[in-house]
Amino acid sequence: MKTRKQMKRLGRMSLKKHYVIFVAACLIAAFLASEFTSSLNFSTVQNYETTYDQVQSDLNGDSTYSIKTGVDSIGWGDVIRIIVEDNMQAGKEMSQEIRQNAIEDSENGNPMFGRTRGVLSNIVNQVSSGSIIVTAAAAIGSITGSDNLGILILIIIGALGLFIFWFLIQNTFPVVIRRVFLEGMIYDRVTTQRFVFLLRVKKWLKASWIMFVKYVYYSLWCLTLVGIVVKHYSYFLVPYIVAENPDMTAREAITLSRKMMKGHKWQCFVFELSFLGWEVLGALTLGIFNILYTNPYQVASFTRYYAELRAEAIEKGIPGSELLYDTYLYEKAESYVIAAKYPDVIKVIEEPEDTVEKLTGWRGFLARNFGVLLLRREQERAYERHQADYVRVHSMIDDVQREAYPVRLYPIPEEERRKLVQSLNYMRHYSIWSLITVFLSMSVFGWLWEVGMHLVAYGEFVNRGALHGPWLPIYGTGAVLILTVLNRFRRNPALEFGATIVVCGFLEYMTSLVMEIATGGTKWWDYSGYFLNLNGRICAEGLLVFGIGGLAIVYVIAPVIDDLVNRFNERKVMVICTVLMVAFLADAVYSQIHPNTGKGVTDIEEARGPDPAHQVSGKQIQA
Incomplete structure (x- = not known):
């Protein structure tokens, strides 16, 4: 030993x-x-504990101490303590006051940390004020007919949740x-x-x-x-x-x-x-x-x-x-053992270079850097098939080269790695006609999304966007940029997610700025009041949806659209795409002179309404 x-x-x-x-x-x-919890002791947290008597006297107006001055010191923990003391109403009042004070502070402070509008702001307010606990306790109490029983059930559910987390994770x-x-x-x-x-x-x-x-x-x-x-x-x-x-x-x-x-x-x-x-x-x-x-x-x-x-x-x-x-x-597998378990991977790795002609010149430059194939001749199709095989086995190349643990040799079979993603071949190259189809499809989807959201929120149909046709080009432009500019990030979903947020955030910010300057100050959306917004042009929850939507486009939606395009006759696809793009460009030129404005489109201040926390912004969150 x-x-x-x-x-x-x-x-x-x-x-x-x-x-x-x-x-x-x-x-x-x-x-x-x-494990190793003592290693985090350096992150000491200042203790702002407020006693139950202080809170009660403040709510009754008998104390000079106020929740507003102690907004940083009182939180949902104090609300829970009051609820457990069988005082549901006091907990509700305390939660409402904490929430209102936080909103007022955000309006007087850095506008980036707005807390009056949007889903993320509502979540932050609900959690920080403890109102989510109050709501849950009240709901359970209304069902059971007893506040005490509702609180007891809430405690049991909380304890059960903590046990499940400990059992499965910790x-x-x-x-x-x-x-x-x-x-x-x-x-x-x-x-x-x-x-x-x-x-x-x-x-x-x-x-x-x-x-x-x-x-x-x-x-x-x-x-x-x-x-x-x-x-x-x-x-x-x-x-x-x-x-x-x-x-x-x-x-x-x-x-x-x-x-x-x-x-x-x-x-x-x-x-x-x-x-x-x-x-x-x-x-x-x-x-x-x-x-x-x-x-x-x-x-x-x-x-x-x-x-x-x-x-x-x-x-x-x-x-x-x-x-x-x-x-x-404890020991690396012999080459013959690897060969018996990974024949498909070895075949792709050892495939002679001359069997698949590499794309050179401007075609190779576009394919390698932007994932674009302008033409689909036999050479391009062979190159595409080789890329699909490479993507399928890419995650197991290290296994074959004995640099990583050979998962296929483990006695208990592992699940196939990313079956759906591999079957869709997310590393494919897109023709110009597929990109146009993606652009138009996502632009129409964006229009349907925003029109639908406005219809649900206000009960009226409004043609959203600056154009007059049924499309919002910012959605389609973002999709095409993700597929082309971020082509090299596709192998790593985490990097793809972060890069998508950066690119789409830049696109949305600059689009808002340019449109506002070009139209003399007219706004088509304003995220002021949203939590983590930048000058009202972009916000955190919008960027989060951008990131998630970008992953869906890269790994699922765009491959599916490309497969559908490839099933049809290429000439017919070219004709349809050309006609639609001419119509879109004509609308874009006309809208430069006569942009789509009016109620539900550019009336930002009116759209906010008297209670901003429950209103829909002038432009819905991009997806």
Whole structure:
């Protein structure tokens, strides 16, 4: 068995290779209060607790203390406390006053943090004031016929929700991060997808149950003084065992940990003690050093320790060790084994360059950088088919090259990676006619969306937008920009989401600015009063919908539209697109001289109404 010094050295090597994902795993665990929670003690929170008597006297007008002056100190926690004291009406009044004061402060403060209009503002107001709790308690009370019973049910529901969160997330996350660290021992690449390993093998609930049983056993042993220490080390390996094989029973996992730790408890204690100096350094830096180094270093070192105990258990033939069958966590598969499991991936990787002619010149430039194929000759079609095959196997290339854990070799079959997305071939290239179809389709969709929203809100039909036809070009323009300008981001949905928000936010802001300047100050939308808005031209919830809509366009909508376009005769598609684009351009030119204005379109101030919190803005949120 390796020495502590050797295992620590190997742990540091793993941490060096996977520093970012290892630190992220431990930091997430700390935020979830699953492990390492003491590392976050540096983020002290100022205590503004207000007593029940102060709040009651203020509501009764008997105190000079006011909720308005203490708006930062009183929140939903105080509202809950009053409700629990069987005073529903006082809680409701307090919640309403907190909400109103917050709205008034936002109107007098930075306009970016408006809280009078929009879905996000309403959510912020509901949560910060505690009115969401009051509403829920009142609703349950009206159903049961008793406020006390309603409050009791609300408490039970809250407690049940906390238990479910603990059972499924906090209780199970130690297994999740151990899997990440186990795969990082010998492999050069560990992606964020490995955080959902338990979901891929459909064993998340089973892992949660094993960890729950372990928690119950240890809690019972803690009733004895000896059990607190002894059973801590007896059950020490359970998260590692479950991370390797989550298909065991709770009894099997706990018993195996107990047998593997027999004779090693003192050794494990000393190993833990050897990190004391690092813990002290972490305390001196208010937990920051623990977050950035000590926590992942310790887990990486103990992952090596588990590997040593596992090898020893298998060598000695300890009963249950045969269940530790994930061999490829500890040694890389032979080439012939990989070849037998990944023939399709190898075929794409090893496909001779001359079988697929690469696009060169301006065609290659447009295809590589913007995902556009102006013509669809046989060469382009062959190139497209090759790209589709590459996308299908892209996520498994690292497996074949033995740089990442070979998921197809795991004894429990994993779910196919992103089946829907792969079948749609989101990395495809779009012809000019497909892009025009996408532009027109999304422009018409945007018009239907805004007309429909206005119809629901006000009960009247209004032709939305500056043009006279049934289209809003900002939607179509945003869709085309996402597909072309952000072509290189498609392989990474997270980057695609962020880039979509930036591009569409810039487009909406500049469109608003240019239209306002060109028309002498006429506004077609104004987000003033929305939470996190910028000069009333863009707002956070609109950008969030932009991001979500952008992902839908890139990975689902645009591929479906492109497939439909390719089914029809190309000449007919060209004729239809040309006619529609001529009509659109004619409308655009005419609207430059006679823009669509009037009630429900540019009457921003009137559209807000006397109660802005419940009105629809002059321009609905873009999708």
